[in-house]
Amino acid sequence: MRQLPGLDALFLHLETPEMPMHVGALHLFELPAGFRGHWVNALRKHLKARLPYAGALRRRLAELPLNFSNPIWEPAEPDLRVHVLQHQLGPDADLPELHAQVAALHCQLLPRDRPLWRFHVFEGLAPAANGRKRVALYTQLHHAAVDGQAAVALAQVLLDLTPQPRELPALPPRGKRSAAHGEVDLLRSALTLQARQWFELARSLPGKAGTLSSLAGSAAGDWLGQTAKGVWARLKGEKAPRSHGMLNLAPRTRFNVPVTATRSFASLSLPLMPLQAARKALGASLNDAVLWLCSTALREFLKAEGELPRKPLIAAVPVSMRESGDTRANNQVTMSALSLGTHIADPAKRFKHIQAASGSMKAGLGSLKSLMPLDFPSIGLPWLLPLAAKAWGGVAEKVPPLVNLVISNVPGPGVPLYLAGARMLSNAPASIVVHGIALNITVQTYEKHLEVGLIACGEALPDIDALATQMAAAVEQFIELAAES
Template sequence: MELLNPIDAVFLTAESREHPMHVGSLQIFERPAEQGTDFVRSLYAELMSATPVRPRFRRRQRRILGNFSSVVWAHGEIDLEYHLRRCALPQPGGTAELLDLVEHLHGTLLDRHRPLWEGRIIEGMAGDRLGLYVKMHHALIDGVSAQRLLQRSLTDDPFTTRIRAPWTVSRTEPEPDVPESLWQQVRHALPRLATEVGGVRSAVRALTEGKLALPLSAPATMFNVPIGGARSIAVGSWPMERIHAVRRATGTTVNDVVLALSAAALREYLCKRNALPDKPLTAMVPVNLRRTGETESEGNLVAALLCDLGTDIADPAQRLAAISTSMRESKRVFTELPRLQALALSALLMSPLGLTFLPGFQALPRVPFNLVISNVPGPRKPVYLQGARLEHNYPLSIPFDGQAMNITVTSTADSFDVGIVGCRRAVPHLSTLIDHLDTALTELEHATC
């Protein structure tokens, strides 16, 4: 058995039919021209033969104190034929057919009696392309780690045919150590708990001294309502060089530009529905706390920054400047804290969100923030899967009560890829946000470049 950290336990406890708590990825590959009709069959067969399976991919929930406890993982055998399957799109196999399938897969709960991950190899796509959809429970992994694991099976050599499946142990690294006993894990966790108490004190001080935007200060919007279980998904891609051109012209970061584009798209979407509040929207922006070279074995290690999106500002350049200032001030506080204290501060910023999962608190008069916007780094050069080039990599995350939409961005070599997931009922015509993002990028280029 393996002890969960508190954040991972929250993701398990908060899950319901309306709130599937998994993150996903939709990867689109260009099939190699020299491969015949057996390419997918041979790819699937090689993946199915990839063993041994890492402990992370054999974890399943085990209750040890009754039905209200989710504090440990159990490890067991795995049925790869269940977790990885092939499926095909109906003709003509375009974006509409692809997203219709992925919306269904992404809105379906993972089986708690099995390890909490699944994958689909998707055939029948137009343009002789191939899709790969993978989802993993957020209790197992955060978005940054998920992207790193998916990239384990890719290579920058287009002629390499060997696959390194993300769930396997590399031939060049030793087998994972046997987990400590549950008692050993509890005993080792106690000193960390004492340290985290000091972290909470520092976190409270950062809030009370006015160094950070406070939760529960965001305006209510149409996104901050109870949600259902059905999902809508929208995806879009743009040349990465366009993002870098704005970044260089303004002296900001790629993440600042991502937030500015999202803010502009949200502003336009709400304006067209006469629903734009006078106060600026607030986004929660996850920031990776892992050090260079650190593994993904410790669950979720992400800080939560709150950013003023400047949606009350009409000028694109001024809005970008306001967002950059807001992010810079938030980052300064977090970088001055040790990692445990940064996690404690994140927990305080996120704590009002937990109230929405309690009976009677779903309709809080104030919301902690309006939505989550994530920027997850991807591969910086072309990568391949048995010679099939990765064209696009769309990250797909989690909406929940009071947060009916999520925007996640990554990069794929020279492509800027956006995945938007929303409650199908609460966020109508989600695909129009892709059009608004396209318009926002053009307007920002004209205003700054």
Template sequence: MERLSGLDASFLYLESSAQLMHVCGIILLDPSTIPGGYSFADMKAVLEARVATIPNFRRKLKEVPLEIDHPLWVDDEDFDIDRHVHRLGVPAPGGEEELREVCGHLAGIPLDRSRPLWEMWVIEGLKSGQIAVFTKMHHASVDGVSGANLISYLCSLEPNAPLLDLAPKGETPPPPPGDWELFGRGLVNNLAKPVKFFRLLPATTSLVTKTVGRARSGTAMAAPLTAPRTSFNGNIGGRRTVGYADISLDTIKEIRHHVEGATVNDVVLAISGGALRRYLADRGELPESSLLASVPVSVHQTSTKARGTNKVSSLFAKLGTDIEDPVERLHQLAEDNAHAKDHHNAISADTLQDWAEFAAPRTFGLAVRAVAKLRLAEKGPVIHNLVISNVPGPPVPLYFVGARIEGFYPLGPIFHGAGLNVTVMSNNGRMHVGLLGDRDAMPDIQDLADDFPKELEALRAAVLG
């Protein structure tokens, strides 16, 4: 039993029928490595045995009366694996296009909040002979790092080896508190909020002053609300579309070593900027100014908060879509991102989590409905164009319930005003790029995915010759 942090709960409050706040992933598996061969029944049985030992897979929400405080995680006493692990076949001919169509449809279906907030769909019938597993976890229960860790609990280093013993030991959870007790706790927490608010003000005021100083000296991160408008920067609907691609991590590292001051993340952002430039130029939509990305930053290592799953901050980065030369774009990004990191590091790792404690479900819900109904995302300035995340993955091959992982494409959520999410994850020498977008705004999202390997090759040729 655990109270959600304000940041975790905010992903519940921000959710609507169009703005879905779950994190998805497409895992491509080679079933030939499974000892004894693949069967759905066996895979589900192994998953059932494993999730029984991992509390995060078995917890569900319990609301506080009158919603005066954030919900709690409690154990689902009626947990049933059949409500979470499903099986379906991809339509003929079973190619990548059909798989993406199925996964886009699944990404647009909200999770049932009366049960633990995760699902897995085992997808068969691919002409490649692979098995795909489509995963879905609510952002209230995972962020990029913790989500990857949860999946790793289901993996091993060899096909017939025991699963990684990384999960906390399961214990019999206590019964959840009654409604009156929760209501009383909520009242106490609300009474303490004014004190917490005034404690945060001095540090926040100082932060604003320092940010203004950095902006004047040209050493601040890129500012929100300065992004140009594109076709995917408006209100989003409930339908989703997905795309994915693979690029070489070794090539990215080689490029980084040849460009002074550049990091792997700088190269990833430069490739993203180049791919977006190609995509928009092909459609006659390329803005004169650079696209602006919101880049989540994990603070798991620096946060002082013991409670909460989402431990992230964010910085803003211009992607250099207004720069044609890929090497010049990378140099500019490396310089800008160095300033952005210094600026970000000067901000307390707990700032976002501290302020998120004041999130209120009714206020957030009304705000989301107002933005959608009044179409405010299409009228005001664009806060940022898209979200780009870089999630570190395993440097060695992993086996999911005995099946070798050949691709793991993460798919983050999209928002009103920013209908595109790009998430990359390293895995055994490869970078798997996952794209999720609003289906109405980006029906051809795979075209953008296909531009990533093209842009990597262009950058490699320009840097290495």
């Protein structure tokens, strides 16, 4: 029996019809020359061969008696006719039709009585420039089962480096499957785990308290220092410096509202090599470049709508805590906050602001990681957290926001990949929005492109294509910024 860790289970307990908690991606594929038939059949055959190596696709949830604690994972073989679905688009359909399909499907909850994933194959797309047939694939994986890095590890099992699927090494012989656990066994095991978790939590408290005290002291020192600088600047008749830290609340925007069971989605495939050259010329990381692109797009979009706040937008930035080589299908991630400097009109000054904010965030990550437990006692949480999620939806618009949106950057492969003989052309992520944070921008590198997926509450941001257009335009501005430096 393996009970879900606390962090994984949060994505189950907080899920509502308005807040589906699955992640995924929209992929475009080019079929081999002369391909005949329906690619969905080739995909099902391929998945059947790879399922023994993909544990995250071969398990489902089982609730404990009275649902008093986190559920467990139990083995379950997926029915590929149910988990891999075919959709026929209109003749010569393209990205706008695919975006609409993803927006509609992303609102649908994954059934919890089956493995928590689903693949959707779309046929009917306009052919590629070379005349070859194209298909699209939209994947859904529940966040309780994988985080961004775990999804990348799963992709490494399913995808190949050549059109010809590779032979995987033989698996060790599987032991006898244990008999089904009775209710008494489940209760005993769960209570034993809870006792161990309370013990581990109590044992770690002194160290965590010391770290928290140090962080609080550092934050207080930063605040006092910033205040002193502000007072001195005013005495000299100068403008007070703005803090890069996380002590400021975010301004209220159209993104800081309760979400509804609607979604809008857009994808971009941006040229990676010019961005890499520009960020190197600026002495910056690719992540700094991504944050600047998002900042510039958001600033221009909100300015055009007459909604640009005087205070800078604050982004929640997921940070992986996964050790190198760890491919477990679970969540190992924490969250930090970062100012996007959207109040700064000058592109170069805004970039310096983002670099400073990013550096400040990275400096505190070591201590922050030690404070974030991946597992914790869960008695009562399956009852309490759904109520909390519902209550939060009622007050999210009234509580001052801490952040405005989520921006996530996941490293990806730099070589072309294949699935069931088809070459992957693009890979746009589709992530999660929640009450109070109705916009998520996720990027992933693939081959020679930066793949961008923008997803939002459909009522908060129905015109998400306009934001995507601004992000595409920001690439040329970034290259010009590097040329002028």
